[in-house]
Amino acid sequence: MTHRSHAARIASGAAFFALVATSPALAETPKISIPHESYQLDNGLTVLLHKDDSRPIAHVELWYHVGSKDEVEGRSGFAHLFEHLMFNGSEHADGEYFAPLQPLGARINGSTNGDRTNYYETVPTNGTELALWMEADRMGFLLPALTQEKLDNQREVVRNERRQRYEITPYGEVWVYLSEEMYPAGHPYAHTTIGSHEDLEAATLDDVKGFFRQWYVPNNATLVVAGAFDTAEVKGWIERYFGPIPKGPQPSPVTEADPGTITAKTINITDEVQQPRVYWAWGSPGFFKDGDADLDVLSMILTDGKNSRLYKRLVFDDRIANDVAAYQASAQLGSRYIMYATVAPGHTVEEVQAALQEEIDRFKAEGATADELERAANSWQKSFYQRMESVSGRGGMLHMYKNYVGQPDFAQGDLQRYLDVTLDSLSTWSNAVLDDSKRVELIVRPAPKEPAPTDGAGSEGGAQ
Amino acid sequence: MNRSSLSFVLSLSSALALAGCCWGPNAKDSGTAKADAAAAAATAQTPAAPAWPAMPTPGPAPEFNVPSSTSFTLSNGIPVTLVTTGAVPLVELQLNVRSGSAADPAGKEGLAAVTADMLNEGVTGKDSLALASALQRLASDVSLGAALDNSIVRVNALEDKLQPTLQLVLEMLASPTFAQADLDRVLEDRKRALASAKDDLPTVGWRSFRRLLYGEQYMGRSGSGTDGSLGAIKRSDVTAWHRDAWTPKNSSLVIVSRMDQAALKPILDATLGSWTGKPKGEAPKAKVELPARKSGTTVYWVDKPGQSQSYIIVGNVAPGFDSEGDDKRTLGNHPIGGNFTARINMNLREDKGYTYGARSGFSTSRQGGRFAASSSVRADVTAESITEILGEIRGALGDKPVTDDEHRRSVGSLVQAEPGSYERMASVLAQFAHADQMGYPAGYLQGSAARLSAIDRATAQKAFADVVSGDDLVILVVGDRAAAGPAVEGLELGPIVAIDDEGNPL
Secondary structure, eight states: OOOOTTSOSBOOOOGGGHHHHHOTTOSSOOOOOOOOEEEEOTTSOEEEEEEOTTSSEEEEEEEESOOGGGOOTTOTTHHHHHHHHTTSOBTTBOSOTHHHHGGGTOEEEEEEOSSOEEEEEEEEGGGHHHHHHHHHHHHHHSGGGOOHHHHHHHHHHHHHHHIIIIISSTTTTHHHHHHHTTSOTTOTTSSOSSOOHHHHHHOOHHHHHHHHHHHOSGGGEEEEEEESOOHHHHHHHHHHHHTTSOOOOOOOOOOOOOOOOOOOEEEEEEESOSSOEEEEEEEEOOTTSTTHHHHHHHHHHHHSSTTSHHIIIIIIISOOEEEEEEEEEOOTTOEEEEEEEEEOTTOOHHHHHHHHHHHHHHHHHHOOOHHHHHHHHHHHHHHHHHHTTSHHHHHHHHHHHHHHHSOSOOHHHHHHHHHTOOHHHHHHHHHHHOOGGGOEEEEEEEOSOOSOOSOOOSOEEOOO | OOHHHHHHHHHHHHHHHHHTOOOSTTOTTHHHHHHHHHHHHHHHHOTTSOOOOOOOOOOSOOOOOOOOOEEEEOTTOOEEEEEEOOSSSEEEEEEEESOOGGGOOTTOTTHHHHHHHHHTSEETTEEHHHHHHHHHHTTOEEEEEEOSSOEEEEEEEEGGGHHHHHHHHHHHHHOBOOOHHHHHHHHHHHHHHHHHHTTOHHHHHHHHHHHHHHTTSGGGSOTTOOHHHHHHOOHHHHHHHHHHHSSGGGEEEEEEESBOHHHHHHHHHHTGGGOOOOOSSOOOOOOOOOOOOOOSEEEEEEEOTTOSEEEEEEEEEEOOOOTTTHHHHHHHHHHHHSSTTSHHHIIIIIITOOEEEEEEEEEEOSSOEEEEEEEEEEGGGHHHHHHHHHHHHHHHHTTSOOOHHHHHHHHHHHHHTHHHHTSSHHHHHHHHHHHHHHTOOTTTTTTHHHHHHTOOHHHHHHHHHHHOOTTSEEEEEEEOHHHHHHHHHTTOSSOEEEBOTTSOBO
């Protein structure tokens, strides 16, 4: 973008924010929107195009509707291991996936979580066609380039990712327990996305081939292109490169699962850390379900800023904790509401437990204040502006809303979920979710490590 | 479509592609060649099946101009750099104060950081909680901290909340209360954070590494202090540091906003422009003498029993920022360890499977820097990983110099990343605020692409070799000494020196 001193007093905004650009003093909060065109190829690939020519960049992102929830017994971590193999060459580009795109200054990566696997390239516009070709080649022709050597190598890389992110990271192994202990055996979320060393070692080439044929078909994928492009041209590329890939048998990702009944329990583990830490976790409503936004707002009221309930009590006033955090870990089949506090030197686990209990009980009995609710709403409003600033942000939002809500431009609807939270709804959901009789407690105490557990967790970063 | 016949055709064209390939904007001919070959193959083998289109060859980079800035001065003399850009009603702003933790008084390490913390702990008429509450009601984020050469205020606010936000920032700068009770709490929080930081292997590693290179000066000192130095900081130290360092004369402002100078200046003058400092002494500055490169190879070890990985750092002292050499060194390193497909990552991760990632790079501050390669590797291949890292650095300096193709790819990677680096307002601020801190010459950011494109391979390689020697490398391991130490001793790089969490010899 060039210098704007001769432009209007307010530089013009991108299309999605046109209202503000013409009238900055407008008192009414403008609606946010991600205009897009949606269509399907004959092979079932869903395409979403969001055009924004304000900068010469484009974001290409694919979601495959498969995550670690869809893994079979004995193959925990496989969806993520597979994601790594997508970066090691396909038939017509049999080398590092990064190699052709990196000289264009592209930002490239992928990630896997419980619900889905994504891949993306943010490129200057001269790289858009290449990015589409590269994605199409690995969607259509991964297996001819697959070798045992590549599988063995990425298996080691992923096991090192597990060591780096869960084993040597302080308190990193709690995620193993928060998966195994919060869902009944066999539940799609009862194991973690990183998987166990044992299962990763057991994965075979045949597993990779079977997984690819089952899940990596165009009719189980969504493609977003967001940014600067000529619409007719980009549609031509998409048809040319993705069109010939044959449709596969329609896969059936897991869409619901019985959460079972969580009964209160305490798990004690140890880690190479200086201070004990207390985790409390509860089952909670799924991503975008009723109550999901209320619990996000609750997290702000409890632990965002010096005046938040738990921070002020445990860290600021009583000085019994080094830190405290609470958040809704939203997921498709059902979420977890998690809070933790690190016990301060000279204080005890019991002091922290008592203070957490007292503040939660107080909140459940008395509810939030109007002031707390207003501060939270203002913060959410601003966070949406920040997320929508980049084409990668908007592209990711189209994917997320399509996947979880079935409506790609749900930006305003999403923001509205937070603006619609009331004192009553907060009270209802905090009482419903923060139930003492269904609370899973995990206490980490400092001690030499026990033998490494068999699993890890959460959303996995991809190739980089 | 018949998938198997299509695959067969494509495997032929792929063999050709591999044989004659060079990626990137310069590979103008290979696309056509591949398309022809694929078409020929299709004709010969399966006339009915259309050929898989050849890999497209990217055209020239789209035109992109790094935004320019305008400069003006507030009524109290603070120079302002304004970049008018953005697509959302936010303002991103940074105040750079030219005294940072490198200038902490001896024995009071952490003073710059603690003073920055304390500006956020209450002003006349508002205690710490009331101040936080006022900012939260505006949905404004204000964070303060100290870097090596600067103390910093970072502000992110809604456009229509800018003035009340900056009014609160003004109060923080001009009338902080520095209450003793708040200082006691802040010092205790920092001691607690220091203790917890010992749990994290990379954090321990980098702190120790800087200490090994720079000793008791500049980046060798702990900007977050030590138990002892934090214990020595008194309220009078904080008020004195604030009085002499935090002044308009010692500050500059960088702003990214949709608003232009005419719209912004009245808001700024009414707030930050009315700040007057009353310094008694000179603003604190670090006196730095760049230490000599450590000679030879020495292995240092911070023992962390029971950990399944070792964190390895290999490197040495490097120069501070200079506008002539910085790009050349960055470019010289890029194919060796500055990106995913660089040699060190390809070797340790994609070939050997020793790690989730490995890299090398320069960290450059105004008055000094360092070069380092680093990786978190499986504990039982610590020695092998050190050997491979040393091999890549020495190879690049010796019999495996960077090739023309690697160099071209790196130029493209750095130059063409520009549009993405200036997309979000926070990214634009990061670039211009860094330029302000480092003292970039005028037009330096805007000239970056042209400058990088003009550097040839030999120049980049020489710039790298001028500051990195394969014979002089400090090697640091944070990990299980009992498990991984013996094999490292077997490398015969010299005796292993045991050090503590902060880089002190044991």
